[in-house]
Amino acid sequence: MTGSRQRPLLFLDVDGPLIPFGAPSGQYPTYLSDLDSLTSSSNPLLARLNPRHGPRLATLRCDLVWATTWAAEANECLSPRLGLPQLPVVDWPETSEFEERDERHGLHWKTRALVGWATERPFAWVDDEITATDREWVRAHHRAPALLHRVDPRHGLVDADYTALAEWLRKA
Numbered sequence: 448m449t450g451s452r453q454r455p456l457l458f459l460d461v462d463g464p465l466i467p468f469g470a471p472s473g474q475y476p477t478y479l480s481d482l483d484s485l486t487s488s489s490n491p492l493l494a495r496l497n498p499r500h501g502p503r504l505a506t507l508r509c510d511l512v513w514a515t516t517w518a519a520e521a522n523e524c525l526s527p528r529l530g531l532p533q534l535p536v537v538d539w540p541e542t543s544e545f546e547e548r549d550e551r552h553g554l555h556w557k558t559r560a561l562v563g564w565a566t567e568r569p570f571a572w573v574d575d576e577i578t579a580t581d582r583e584w585v586r587a588h589h590r591a592p593a594l595l596h597r598v599d600p601r602h603g604l605v606d607a608d609y610t611a612l613a614e615w616l617r618k619a
Contacts, residue, residue, distance in 0.1 A: 455569040455592075455619040457507060457612070458514035458537065458561050461521060463575025463600035464608075465529075466495045470601040480528050493524060495603075501529030503609055508616045512537060514561060514572065537564050553580035562589045569593065569619040571612055575600035592619045 462468060467475055477494040504511055513521040513536045522533045540560055550556070558581045561572055571594040578597075585593045594615045598608055 453510075453568055455509045455571060455616055456565055457504075457509040457511050457616075458564075458570060458572040458574075459504070459511055459534075460572075460574040460576075460598075461513070461515040461517050461525060462492075464573050464598040464604050465497075465500055465525070466492050467603035468492070468495075468600055490524065493528065496525065496528055497603070498528060498530065500604060501531050503604075504529070505531060507609075507612060509571065510535075512564070514557060514574070537561065553578055554584055555581050558584055562593075565589065565591070565593075567591050571596060571615060571619075573598055573604070573608070573612070594619075 459465070475495045476497070478496060478498055479494070480498070511531065511534050513525075513534050515521055515537075516539070517525065518538070519536055521536060525531075526533055537557075537560060539557070545559065555574075555576055555578065557572075557574070561570070562585060567590060569592040570589075573596050575598050577595045582595050585595060594612070596608065596611060596615075598604055
């Protein structure tokens with residue numbers, strides 16, 4: 448297959464982008480799921496997961512990857528509610544020698560791992576904790592295009608976020 452190009456990756460965090468938090472109590476809409484009746488120990492925050500995110504994410508021109516501390520649970524709990532297939536999951540490395548230094552310099556603990564996971568592929572990263580330090584580090588250490596898109600955790604992903612992602616992915 449000559450001339451083929453891999454699609455960009457979209458690293459997707461859960462808490463903040465998909466499950467909003469931080470606004471005054473009772474402000475969030477809730478979404479009931481048939482899956483809620485299957486388990487009595489369901490996480491109450493799952494009710495904030497808008498099922499319309501699934502189809503919107505699926506239409507983006509990229510390969511979705513869970514980049515969350517939910518780890519494999521994202522596929523068990525979230526993918527079915529969103530109507531998404533099982534997605535690859537970033538396995539976070541054990542604490543490294545760089546972590547303390549990175550933290551002092553304001554680098555998010557996920558940044559190095561995501562750049563390593565992406566290798567030479569273009570990627571977008573959607574998270575509520577991205578800073579200018581992360582953007583600078585990625586520019587210096589990742590040769591392919593990258594978009595680090597910060598989402599307001601009080602609102603989660605909104606139309607403007609999807610528009611920004613779709614536009615960037617078209618150019619990546």
